[in-house]
Amino acid sequence: MSENPPRCETDVRCNGRLQDLKRQFEKKFGESPHFYAHAPGRVNLIGEHVDYCGYSVLPMAVQRSILAAVSVSSSGTIELTNTNPQYKDFTVPCLEEITIDRDNPEWYYYFLCGVKGVQENFGISPLAGMRCVLDGTIPPSSGLSSSSALVCCAGLVTMEANQKSLSKVALAEICAKCERYIGTEGGGMDQSISFLAEEGTAKLIDFDPLCATDVKLPDGAVFVISNCCVEMNKAASSHFNIRVVECRIATKVLAKSKGLDWNRLAKLAQVQTELKASLEEMLALVDEALHPEPYNREEICRVLGVTAEQLCTDLLSANTQHVTHFKLYQRARHVYGEAGRVLRFKAVCDSEPSEAMQLLGDLMNQSHASCRDLYECSCPELDQLVDTCLEAGAVGSRLTGAGWGGCAVSMVPSEKVESFLRAVREAYYTHDSRRAAMEEQSLFVSKPGGGAAIFLEK
Ligand code: ADP
Ligand code: NG1
Helix, strand or coil, X not given: CCCCCCEEEECHHHCHHHHHHHHHHHHHHCCCCCEEEEEEEEEEEECCCCHHHCCCEEEEEEEEEEEEEEEEECCCEEEEEECCCCCCCEEEECCCCCCCCCCCCCHHHHHHHHHHHHHHHHCCCCCCEEEEEEEECCCCCCCCCHHHHHHHHHHHHHHHHCXXXXXXXXXXXXXXXXXXXXXXCCCCHHHHHHHHCECCEEEEEECCCCEEEEECCCCCEEEEXXXXXXXXXXXXXXXXXXXXXXXXXXXXXXXXXXCCCHHHCCCHHHHHHHHCCCHHHHHHHHHHHCCCCCEEHHHHHHHHCCCHHHHHHHHCCHHHCCCCEECHHHHHHXXXXXXXXXXXXXXXXXXXXXXXXXXXXXXXXXXXXHHHHCCCCCCHHHHHHHHHHHHCCCCEEEECCCCCCCEEEEEEEHHHHHHHHHHHHHHHHCCCHHHHHHHHHHEEEEXXXXXXXXXXXX
16 A cells, blocks of 8 residues: 655745745745645666556656645635746636646646646545645756656646545556646656655666565765756647557557557557567567668558548547558567666666676666667767767766657766866856756755655644
């Protein structure tokens, strides 16, 4: 039985961020917050674009989060305001059905995803009125899960304000499901680590059933995050869902090639389970049953024996209806290869061989190459940054999160961290005024942080 998120009694005067937020809340609403909630972002060390295929991932929480100050009110409305003026105020009546506009993914819709998830779970009607001031320190659209931290924070706030109780696992599952209301078909890694993280340890996250296992990272390995300063909003573009769809179609084609009941299967991991095959055997099957040339719609319809309409309604999502070509071979090869790298990464951490750092670094480098070449979810700036990090002394470096921009994570021997930071600063940030202006937020060491929690004022 999983525990509930911690509720910590805190002296707000000892925490600068809480104190500032309290002050802003009082200024805005003329009353004090009743409680605070925070949910962290994460950095994924390895296991990219495999969670929605049913495979395990290996993230850790970062010490950056979404923090909310909240009061429960009798106003009959949910009032949202943000410390960042870029995110405009928003109010919604509690009696109104919560609708999420996928075509216009404004910040408050992420919050409302979390509200809706908890509301639906308990059938709450009407919701308690609440006033919230939100504050975020996770760079948005950069692969560190700012959106999920916001959804998770909203789920936690809604639970607390409506006097309900949920375990961390239940909250993670609810928030993974409800973030999909925004339109992206994510796999659940971000919400799981946001709730299940524990300070000082990375986690192997398994799905179906959701379970998080501690992963002790080698002593002397420091993880450094660097942002290539290209933003990619998942919900406002179709890159992410195109990959989800390609994996779904690859699942069906592979399953059909082996005579399985392909209609029932939607994730690449399910094909492996049905076949009782190893990941190496799955890679061999990809070579045998799929071809490297992109598949067009006609070929997919022919191979699966479905009509063009069925392809649109059963296999494509709302924002992928326009796609004409699908790289099934490359995407499936990435997923089965990456799933194996996650398991090897965990095994190296468990067995602590003397060359652990080198082995882990190699796996991270292979992961990046696969994301770049097979999954095509990198971008020139991110590739340049990864190369820069390796030249600056990282043993391994790779894109983290969805990609197409955003952050790289590098594993650096502790004795080289200072020279590494200096070299990356000089090579990637200093000579570009836009990047230089963002540098403080964009290049930082990250230790495994704790999970989502509620704070009550002492
Ligand atoms: P990520 O990879 O960080 O999850 P997404 O592109 O999926 O990025 O989501 C980013 C969106 O999340 C932003 O455009 C914004 O709507 C929302 N968001 C992120 N941080 C904040 C914040 N501090 N306050 C309000 N909304 C935020
Ligand atoms: P970020 O980095 O938050 O955009 C996304 C998905 C994850 C996972 C990674 C790729 C969401 C909310 N998150 O993460 O589930 O698929 O991409 O590994 O969709």
